[in-house]
Amino acid sequence: MKGAGHFYAGMVTSCRPGEGRQDRTVAIDDPVSLSKANADWLEPATLFGLFSADRQFLLAISMPSPGAVDDTDVEGVWRLVELLDDWDIMGAGCAVGVTGSRYGCPAFVMPALDGSVFGQGTVWQDSIGTAVLPHPRRVRSLQDVARLNVGKPYRTTAEDEDALAWLATQEES
Structure with missing residues (x-):
């Protein structure tokens, strides 16, 4: 997983469609919005290779920060997860706080294990x-962010090493 660039997976919505971003949206007031949103997540995730052969991928999970004083002091950590046959990313996953903040309100970041695809879920205004x-x-804006952040005091040595490895393994266009 080293050099897979997972650190940048949360920047998908800041990328433009011309950079390869693929969006799907469903109106919140649609009576079957969650089933459509689940399908809208699964189709591109499958098409672009989010899942390993074992249907595994990474998911950013919010965990209490060391020494946290309340439940708002959290940090994102990567966890290896597997898509089961019976899944509900947009509903039940959100309701328990794993893929969102409450039922029907996704807020997730999911990279493929090898960093070849990033996925993000969110709620827009409607x-x-x-x-x-x-x-x-291949995304220039992500490469630029990676380069700009290497060596910053808020970055760990491991994060810098991951960014440099990620930059060194740019895919051929």
Whole structure:
């Protein structure tokens, strides 16, 4: 997983469609919005290769920060997860706080294990959205962010090493 660039997976919605971003949205007031939003997540995730052969991928999970004083002091950590046969990313996953903040309100970041595709779910003003970014190593804006952040005092040595490895393994266009 080193050099997979997972650190940049949360930037999918800041990328433009011309950079490869694929968006799907469903109106919140649609009576079957969650089933449509689940399908809108699964189709591009499958098409662009989010899942490993074992249907595994990474998911950013909010965990209490060391020494946290309340439940708002959290940090994102990567967890290996597997898509089961019976899944509900937009409903039940959100309701328990794993893929969102409450039922029907996704807020997730999901990179493929090898970093070849990033996925993000969010709620817009009037819709539920999924954005997928295949080939994130090709995206100039993400490369620029990676370069600009290397060596910053708020970055760990491991994060810098990951960014440099990610930049060194740019996919051929």
